[in-house]
Amino acid sequence: MSLLQIEGLGIDFGGLRAxxxxxxxxxxxxxxxxxxxxxxxxxxxxNMISGVYRPEHGRVRLAGEDVTGIEPHLLARRGLSRxxxxxxxxxxxxxxxxxxxxxxxxxxxxVLADLLSLPSSRRRAAEAEASARMLLxxxxxxxxxxxxxxxxxxxxxxxxxxxxxLALKPRVLLLDEPAAGCNAVETEEIDRLIAEVAAEGVxxxxxxxxxxxxxxxxxxxxVLDHGEKIAEGAPAKVSRDPRVIEAYLGPxxxxxxxxxx
Amino acid sequence: MPELMQFLLSGVTVGAVYALVALGFTxxxxxxxxxxxxxxxxxxxxxxxxxxxxxxxxxxxLAALLAIIATAAIGVALNKLAIEPARGAPVxxxxxxxxxxxxxxxxxTQIAFDKQLHRxxxxxGDAPIQIVGATxxxxxxxxxxxxxxxxxxxxxxxxxxxxxxxxxxxxxxxIAAQLVGINTKYVMTLSFALSxxxxxxAGVLVTPxxxxxxxxGIALALKGFAAAMLGGMGNPKGALxxxxxxxxxxxxxAGYLSSQYKDAAAFVIILAVLFAMPQGLFGRQSTxxx
Numbered sequence: 001m002s003l004l005q006i007e008g009l010g011i012d013f014g015g016l017r018a019x020x021x022x023x024x025x026x027x028x029x030x031x032x033x034x035x036x037x038x039x040x041x042x043x044x045x046x047n048m049i050s051g052v053y054r055p056e057h058g059r060v061r062l063a064g065e066d067v068t069g070i071e072p073h074l075l076a077r078r079g080l081s082r083x084x085x086x087x088x089x090x091x092x093x094x095x096x097x098x099x100x101x102x103x104x105x106x107x108x109x110x111v112l113a114d115l116l117s118l119p120s121s122r123r124r125a126a127e128a129e130a131s132a133r134m135l136l137x138x139x140x141x142x143x144x145x146x147x148x149x150x151x152x153x154x155x156x157x158x159x160x161x162x163x164x165x166l167a168l169k170p171r172v173l174l175l176d177e178p179a180a181g182c183n184a185v186e187t188e189e190i191d192r193l194i195a196e197v198a199a200e201g202v203x204x205x206x207x208x209x210x211x212x213x214x215x216x217x218x219x220x221x222x223v224l225d226h227g228e229k230i231a232e233g234a235p236a237k238v239s240r241d242p243r244v245i246e247a248y249l250g251p252x253x254x255x256x257x258x259x260x261x
Numbered sequence: 262m263p264e265l266m267q268f269l270l271s272g273v274t275v276g277a278v279y280a281l282v283a284l285g286f287t288x289x290x291x292x293x294x295x296x297x298x299x300x301x302x303x304x305x306x307x308x309x310x311x312x313x314x315x316x317x318x319x320x321x322x323l324a325a326l327l328a329i330i331a332t333a334a335i336g337v338a339l340n341k342l343a344i345e346p347a348r349g350a351p352v353x354x355x356x357x358x359x360x361x362x363x364x365x366x367x368x369x370t371q372i373a374f375d376k377q378l379h380r381x382x383x384x385x386g387d388a389p390i391q392i393v394g395a396t397x398x399x400x401x402x403x404x405x406x407x408x409x410x411x412x413x414x415x416x417x418x419x420x421x422x423x424x425x426x427x428x429x430x431x432x433x434x435x436i437a438a439q440l441v442g443i444n445t446k447y448v449m450t451l452s453f454a455l456s457x458x459x460x461x462x463a464g465v466l467v468t469p470x471x472x473x474x475x476x477x478g479i480a481l482a483l484k485g486f487a488a489a490m491l492g493g494m495g496n497p498k499g500a501l502x503x504x505x506x507x508x509x510x511x512x513x514x515a516g517y518l519s520s521q522y523k524d525a526a527a528f529v530i531i532l533a534v535l536f537a538m539p540q541g542l543f544g545r546q547s548t549x550x551x
Contacts, residue, residue: 071444076440089437093433101426104427164437
């Protein structure tokens with residue numbers, strides 16, 4: 001059974017059809033990428049799936065349960081986690097504190113135990129800290145744990161956001177341009193990290209502009225243009241699809257490509 | 262010397278009230294970056310509700326408890342009816358909403374109760390206590406103890422409990438807080454309830470000394486704001502120290518200069534703090550990423 005199912009999702013912004021009738025599904029351990037030119041509606045689609053926008057049409061199902069338009073914190077509880085293209089980091093906290101914050105749901109205990117600093121409360125805090133350290137090591141930020149998050153480079157913040165999302169132990173992970181602003185080495189690291197996480201059985205939905213990365217790691221690609229799904233399938237198939245080439249390069253280039261091909 | 266002692270004692274008493282108001286500011290500010298100018302109204306409501314419940318025949322502790330609960334409920338209503346629907350509006354707009362709410366609460370109180378000044382008996386009698394040649398009302402000790410207790414409670418809440426840290430996380434980045442599973446609406450509701458309850462407690466404690474009336478809130482909100490600015494907005498330690506300092510400075514101004522300049526002290530402090538060190542005594546340096 002597919003873990004995340006998108007059925008006919010659509011939203012308009014004041015007459016502008018931002019996303020229209022998009023459907024696809026995502027299974028455990030799968031990496032599905034959503035690609036398309038700028039303004040195709042990729043981030044809007046992400047925002048609807050993750051509860052930031054309430055979709056006007058269609059359904060989102062998480063492991064069969066209808067979760068359409070429910071708030072992000074409730075989705076987090078059900079195992080859906082995401083990162084943002086423009087970063088949502090606790091800038092005033094340290095790197096370690098950011099990663100610990102990701103354990104919020106697992107660290108919950110009685111308030112009284114916290115106030116009195118009972119052993120149970122201290123144990124929960126220690127567990128969260130240990131797990132946070134492990135995740136930071138995993139994304140290569142182990143040495144930066146004491147730094148204030150606001151002082152990190154863009155690429156490092158991208159990885160910190162992934163570490164925090166992983167702290168929730170998600171079943172479905174949405175990554176919005178994880179490699180944007182990263183250099184080639186960092187991109188490869190993120191690449192490897194995503195493959196590892198997927199191998200552990202997490203379903204990953206990816207928006208990414210780095211086509212090499214998308215072609216390399218995706219099991220399945222969904223192509224959007226002007227808010228509509230114009231193609232979907234395996235990377236090799238999608239990259240040869242004339243409609244995809246047209247959407248990316250324009251009709252004229254397609255003619256030339258045809259003439260030469 | 263007894264004169265100075267007297268000024269200090271009365272300054273600390275008044276300062277403890279300012280500290281309580283400032284502590285109320287701290288919670289809502291920490292959750293939302295909003296300075297709630299209806300905080301003074303919470304103090305007024307705490308006193309007024311207690312007065313009328315007490316005069317209706319309830320025992321004083323019960324009347325006070327009811328007043329605190331009722332004020333907390335009004336705080337929650339303020340959040341649900343005025344702040345939550347305006348979510349997404351700039352912080353300045355939200356602050357103006359709280360100013361509007363304070364005017365509304367004042368007006369309604371005037372209609373529902375009256376325009377008179379009221380008091381109820383002090384908790385432990387009115388016999389003054391002698392301290393190093395100066396006198397002090399037993400009720401002052403209640404006020405000071407109340408401020409200290411609330412300070413310790415809040416400090417533990419923000420540093421030790423997960424809920425307290427969820428409040429701080431919400432202020433820092435609301436979307437990120439939701440992403441890690443924090444119910445930010447609940448955090449806001451909780452912080453308004455807590456702030457209102459603390460304000461009401463201040464009202465209950467101070468009414469036997471200063472009396473209460475429908476319009477005492479504005480002055481208290483401004484003084485509490487000055488105290489919070491002086492100590493560093495958002496920091497419970499700053500609120501306590503700022504409140505006590507402001508109270509003492511006011512008392513000294515009134516004693517050695519003229520009581521007419523007493524209220525000016527708070528505003529001179531606001532200006533001085535804004536010019537010289539906008540982050541206050543204990544405030545965090547704000548760094549904006551560009």
